[in-house]
Amino acid sequence: MSKQGTAETQRRHEQLGLSDGQVIDMYRYMLLARKFDERNLLLQRAGKINFHVSGVGHEATQVAAAFALDREKDYFLPYYRDYGFVLAVGMTARELMLSAFAKAEDPNSGGRQMPGHFGSKRLRIVTGSSPVTTQVPHAVGVALAAKMQKKDFVSYVTFGEGSSNQGDFHEGCNFAGVHKLPVIILCQNNQYAISVPVHKQISGRISDRALGYGFPGIRVDGNDALEVYAAVKEARERAVRGEGPTLIESMLYRLSPHSTSDNDLAYRTKEEIDENWKKDGVVRMKNYLIDCGIWDEARDADLAAQIVLELKEAIEYADKAPFPQPEDTLLHVYADSSQGEVR
Numbered sequence: 001m002s003k004q005g006t007a008e009t010q011r012r013h014e015q016l017g018l019s020d021g022q023v024i025d026m027y028r029y030m031l032l033a034r035k036f037d038e039r040n041l042l043l044q045r046a047g048k049i050n051f052h053v054s055g056v057g058h059e060a061t062q063v064a065a066a067f068a069l070d071r072e073k074d075y076f077l078p079y080y081r082d083y084g085f086v087l088a089v090g091m092t093a094r095e096l097m098l099s100a101f102a103k104a105e106d107p108n109s110g111g112r113q114m115p116g117h118f119g120s121k122r123l124r125i126v127t128g129s130s131p132v133t134t135q136v137p138h139a140v141g142v143a144l145a146a147k148m149q150k151k152d153f154v155s156y157v158t159f160g161e162g163s164s165n166q167g168d169f170h171e172g173c174n175f176a177g178v179h180k181l182p183v184i185i186l187c188q189n190n191q192y193a194i195s196v197p198v199h200k201q202i203s204g205r206i207s208d209r210a211l212g213y214g215f216p217g218i219r220v221d222g223n224d225a226l227e228v229y230a231a232v233k234e235a236r237e238r239a240v241r242g243e244g245p246t247l248i249e250s251m252l253y254r255l256s257p258h259s260t261s262d263n264d265l266a267y268r269t270k271e272e273i274d275e276n277w278k279k280d281g282v283v284r285m286k287n288y289l290i291d292c293g294i295w296d297e298a299r300d301a302d303l304a305a306q307i308v309l310e311l312k313e314a315i316e317y318a319d320k321a322p323f324p325q326p327e328d329t330l331l332h333v334y335a336d337s338s339q340g341e342v343r
Contacts, residue, residue, distance in 0.1 A: 013292075016230055018067075020294045026067055026088075026225060027285045027295070028303060030059040033084035034282050035307045036093055037256070039315070040100055040115070044260045048319065049100045053116045055081035057255035058188055060281025062158075063088045064225040065186060068232035069156055075124045075142045077135040077157040080116030081188065085158070090123045093310050097318035104324040110331065111324045133163040136172035136185065143181035143245075154182040154239040156232075161249075162193025164206050173247065177213035180244035184235045187247070188222065190254035195267040207249035215245045222252030223281035226288075253279065 013023045033055065040052040055062070062084035069076075071089050078085050083096065095107050102111040108119045108127075119127030126142065128135050139157035146153050163169060164187055176183050187206050191198045210217025216238075220231045228250055235246035253276040257264040264273075289295030 012226055016226060016233070018226075018229070020292070022067065023226075023285075023292075024289060024294065026063050026229075027282075027289055029063045029066075029088040030084060030225070030282045030285055031303060032093065032307050032310070033059045033063065033087055035304070035311060036083055036087070036096065039311050041256070041260065043100065043315070049115075050102070051114055051260055052100065053080050053114075053259045054254070054256035055083045057190060057253050057276070057280070058082075058222070059084040060225040060285060061186075061188055061222040061228050061250040061252055064228035065156065065158075065232045068229045069184075069236060070153065073124075073153040074236075075126060075139075075153060075155045077126045077128065077139040077142070077155065078118050079128065079132070079135065079159050079163075079188075080114075081160070081190075082118065082158055083116075086118050086120075086123075086125060089125070091118070091120065091125075093314040094317055097311075097314040098321060101318040101321065102323065103318055103321040104328065105321050110328060133159055133166035133168040135159065136163075136168050137175070139183050139185070140172045140176045140181055143176065143183035143239075144179065146182050147179070152240045154184060154236055156184045156186065158186045158188055160193065161187055161189040161191075161198055161206060162196065162201060163187075164209070165201060173209070173213045173245070176245040177215050180215075180242065182239035182242075183245045184232060184239065185245060185247045186232070187249045189249055189251050191252075192254055192258070192264075192268070194258045194262070195264075197267075205249065207247055210245075210247035213245075213247075215247065217247040217249070219249045219251060222250035223279050223284055225281060225285050252281070255280070 037054050037056050040049065041054065043049045044052045058081050062082055066085050066088035076089060098106040099108050100115045104111055108117060117128050118125050126138060135157050136159065139155040142155040173185065189198065189206060193201055205219060207217035207219040218231055220227050222228060231248050235248060238246060255273060255277060286300060
């Protein structure tokens with residue numbers, strides 16, 4: 001690349017208001033999410049954990065969105081692939097491993113939920129559940145609270161393109177549009193609803209559906225972290241100005257099987273997967289940083305080594321941590337009248 005081309009490339013993140021340190025930090029979270037995901041696939045195959053739903057291919061969108069939001073005040077309703085997102089808003093690899101190992105210290109559910117069911121009062125991550133798309137009306141409800149209380153936080157919710165065909169999506173979008181609520185609704189369109197390809201489940205563009213609800217809908221390249229960042233940042237600015245919701249359709253590709261229980265080669269070809277690996281958002285971000293002159297292969301190797309150590313510590317801690325006790329089943333289920341708190 002020419003010096004002029006390099007300068008133009010570098011100005012791209014600067015024009016968005018991001019420093020060199022911030023885009024490097026974005027890449028760090030993307031790589032951490034990728035390595036966390038890969039390690040969990042190996043742990044499941046080794047019989048150390050029971051199940052894993054992968055987010056490989058989603059990292060650029062997830063981390064970029066987190067950086068575009070206010071991580072000190074906004075509320076988040078991620079879906080089950082959002083490892084990159086929850087790491088970028090403050091969850092640790094140890095916390096996620098405790099969930100993967102279903103241990104009592106799991107901050108999401110105390111070891112009760114499958115991995116990928118995130119929840120953290122500290123980080124304002126609203127607890128999710130297994131039925132898909134239920135988080136959309138919940139996010140709209142959080143946004144309604146923001147408007148009623150005249151507070152300047154927004155809610156942010158994600159889901160896959162298969163979920164956009166559920167009634168919860170329509171009801172949430174319709175209510176948000178009618179009341180002009182401060183909610184960002186982001187679809188991570190990874191081309192497959194488990195085994196059903198997008199052309200068999202959706203006619204047209206998901207982003208175009210926003211027109212019927214009375215608010216903007218945009219489609220972005222989900223492998224381009226800076227493009228996603230710009231879209232989510234603009235959506236948040238609209239929301240806090242009182243201009244209502246935004247629907248964002250982030251186009252990406254699920255590079256791994258749907259879950260560790262899935263044989264993805266039963267419904268797609270290895271050639272198709274290999275072709276989409278060429279568009280990998282993590283590699284794309286790394287190359288962008290190198291082109292900007294703020295990153296190199298030596299620093300990348302150092303970062304990868306640091307992440308290996310971080311994950312090793314997290315796995316060892318989670319593996320040795322105690323499982324929940326049988327009586328813990330009753331925790332956080334019934335109110336304890338003597339204490340006046342939920343148990």
